Amino acid sequence: MSPTYSEESRELAFQEAIDSDRTVEPRDWMPERYRSTMIRQIAQHAHSEIIGMQPEGNWITRAPSLRRKAILLAKVQDEAGHGLYLYAAAETLGVERRELTDLLIAGRQKYSSIFNYPTLTWADVGAIGWLVDGAAITNQLALTKTSYGPYARAMVRICREESFHQRQGFELLAELSRGTKAQHEMAQDAVNRWWWPSLMMFGPPDTESPNTAQSMAWKIKRVSNDDLRQRFVDMTVPQAQALRLELPDPDLRWNEARGHFDFGPIDWEEFRQVVGGHGPCNQQRISVRRAADEEGAWVREAARAWEGRQQSRTSAA
Amino acid sequence: MGRPPAEPDVGCLSESDDWPLWEVFLRGRRGLAHQHVGSLHAPDPELALQNARDLYTRRGEGVSIWVVRSTEVHASDPDDQGPLFDPPADKAYRHPTFYKVPEDLQL
Amino acid sequence: MTAGVAGLSALDLHEVALALGDDCLVLSHRLAEWTTHAPELEEEVALANLALDLLGQARSLLSLAGEAEGRGRDEDQLAYWRDDRDFRNLLLVEQPNGDFAVTMTRQLLFSAYQELLYDRISSGTEPRLAAIAAKGVMEARYHLEHARLWVQRLGGGTEESHSRMRRALDLLWPYTKELFEPTEAWGRAADLGALPPLASIEGPWRKTIQSQLESSHLEIPEFSAWQSGGRRGSHSEHLGHLLAEMQHLHRSHPNATW
Numbered sequence: 001m002s003p004t005y006s007e008e009s010r011e012l013a014f015q016e017a018i019d020s021d022r023t024v025e026p027r028d029w030m031p032e033r034y035r036s037t038m039i040r041q042i043a044q045h046a047h048s049e050i051i052g053m054q055p056e057g058n059w060i061t062r063a064p065s066l067r068r069k070a071i072l073l074a075k076v077q078d079e080a081g082h083g084l085y086l087y088a089a090a091e092t093l094g095v096e097r098r099e100l101t102d103l104l105i106a107g108r109q110k111y112s113s114i115f116n117y118p119t120l121t122w123a124d125v126g127a128i129g130w131l132v133d134g135a136a137i138t139n140q141l142a143l144t145k146t147s148y149g150p151y152a153r154a155m156v157r158i159c160r161e162e163s164f165h166q167r168q169g170f171e172l173l174a175e176l177s178r179g180t181k182a183q184h185e186m187a188q189d190a191v192n193r194w195w196w197p198s199l200m201m202f203g204p205p206d207t208e209s210p211n212t213a214q215s216m217a218w219k220i221k222r223v224s225n226d227d228l229r230q231r232f233v234d235m236t237v238p239q240a241q242a243l244r245l246e247l248p249d250p251d252l253r254w255n256e257a258r259g260h261f262d263f264g265p266i267d268w269e270e271f272r273q274v275v276g277g278h279g280p281c282n283q284q285r286i287s288v289r290r291a292a293d294e295e296g297a298w299v300r301e302a303a304r305a306w307e308g309r310q311q312s313r314t315s316a317a
Numbered sequence: 318m319g320r321p322p323a324e325p326d327v328g329c330l331s332e333s334d335d336w337p338l339w340e341v342f343l344r345g346r347r348g349l350a351h352q353h354v355g356s357l358h359a360p361d362p363e364l365a366l367q368n369a370r371d372l373y374t375r376r377g378e379g380v381s382i383w384v385v386r387s388t389e390v391h392a393s394d395p396d397d398q399g400p401l402f403d404p405p406a407d408k409a410y411r412h413p414t415f416y417k418v419p420e421d422l423q424l
Numbered sequence: 425m426t427a428g429v430a431g432l433s434a435l436d437l438h439e440v441a442l443a444l445g446d447d448c449l450v451l452s453h454r455l456a457e458w459t460t461h462a463p464e465l466e467e468e469v470a471l472a473n474l475a476l477d478l479l480g481q482a483r484s485l486l487s488l489a490g491e492a493e494g495r496g497r498d499e500d501q502l503a504y505w506r507d508d509r510d511f512r513n514l515l516l517v518e519q520p521n522g523d524f525a526v527t528m529t530r531q532l533l534f535s536a537y538q539e540l541l542y543d544r545i546s547s548g549t550e551p552r553l554a555a556i557a558a559k560g561v562m563e564a565r566y567h568l569e570h571a572r573l574w575v576q577r578l579g580g581g582t583e584e585s586h587s588r589m590r591r592a593l594d595l596l597w598p599y600t601k602e603l604f605e606p607t608e609a610w611g612r613a614a615d616l617g618a619l620p621p622l623a624s625i626e627g628p629w630r631k632t633i634q635s636q637l638e639s640s641h642l643e644i645p646e647f648s649a650w651q652s653g654g655r656r657g658s659h660s661e662h663l664g665h666l667l668a669e670m671q672h673l674h675r676s677h678p679n680a681t682w
Binding site: 054065070081172175180182183291296297298299300302304307 | 449453456457459460461462463464465466467468469472473475476479480482483486499500503504523524576577578580581582584585588669670672673674677679680681682
């Protein structure tokens, strides 16, 4: 028989375990708020992978070479796979994927707002790989050390598999940048449109991020929004120079004293608009996901019915 | 302690019409044991195996796959091991660092 | 350009590689159209796998077709700069995805054919074709298995899925006779042992399909107004739209590299 503990002493022991870098595993006791925060964060991450297939998927059938088509198809397939790893991690916390999908479709759980921007040209595929995946990887590398075991393990696998995603984006843009005039302009236009939204991917500034303190204490989050954003900017500026593409920020310059790049103010009003559902593609993204779910219902049901029949045949025999 | 109830604020706790969950085990290469790599949804064992192959071996990992219905996995209760996360500390002799050997020997 | 060791003319090798390659290219495109629309997330991954395998085969076959032709055309020039009258794929593979029943039926009919074909080509007398087929046959077998599992479940699932399967079969069956109609180049390649005579795989194919359909509570439709012409460049209206989408960007920048 297992001994019983008071809620309070459990919480204390939980925090101590976290403080000593012990990983939390699915059947461990955990505070309900830890569980619900974890579910929300993993679900949001999973939804982002699945919704994130749409802007890039938009170009698979139009990819300008067969090599690029294969790369893009493999990348978008990876995103489906990563969504699946993450939903599986969320399911270890006692929710079902079905519930999470329903919440996404009902607009009651979020996904990364970056995917509410449209992919207007082929260069956007490169900009997403280079900037959006670059930002995502910065964030995800920090999450490989997150306190919840299944989430951390999914992150390790995802980071390993995503290493080619950013590289292909960089290579794609490099090819365009040194290509024809029209190609170079296409690349610059894409960078102009994706730069600021990529910076917004790290979330609101630390001063306005209410959940950060608790998430840091629980080691759900390991690095703050602003620190991750700075890390990303510092990493990306030299890459832009190598690409011979401009980042659309006149205030961007090296600050010797800080040892970091300074950058201009982010338009948080735009961020709030897009998060609030008023970005260019919010409705489209959700309606595509809903349509796939609804149109697939008869297929899922048929497979269940068939399996049910096999079961009853086996038990009758 | 059983499986925790679903988090109340996630809502929509209707009877699920999802395919059941399967745990996936992969043998990375010959000579290794199967290792748990994750889970997936599938309506039946055959499709579970196909989905597992597609999902967990996209980069050629693995030579053999097992799938097991998640409901068929019976797990020990972590609380039975003592207070929360305390590791069993009284069997140090099970660990190789328990034994002193001359440092210049490879053992 | 070099002729095959078996005495197959370069032009004939070009023709048959193009036909086989176009089948893969067009079907891969169709399967890729499913991206973000699949009935379940696990199936997103599966459909993308089929599309990727076929795209890989298409690239090898089109490259071979270009080499054999000897006019310096590579896989991209063949994929992006031919019009629909120059495409040599079967009508079956260009048919629109329809619902999941149509897509899986199309896959069953095609993969069963491709598996038999590749199996024979891999032991044929044209080494470059044989090498591509030897790799492709493993993939085709897997595609066939995936389609087989789904046709079985949809055929024997619910009333709705069953009737969708019957409709899919009625829709696609007219395009199956063309699978076994040899072009002249194919006939010559078969005489030299590079390809199997198509008549020799029609029986095994029909047997595979018949037994699969039986175990799925379905049957081969009785009568069909046969449609053919794809191998000669007479396509359905669907191909033009598919190519317009596929080729537009590439053709908008004629001298660009990507």
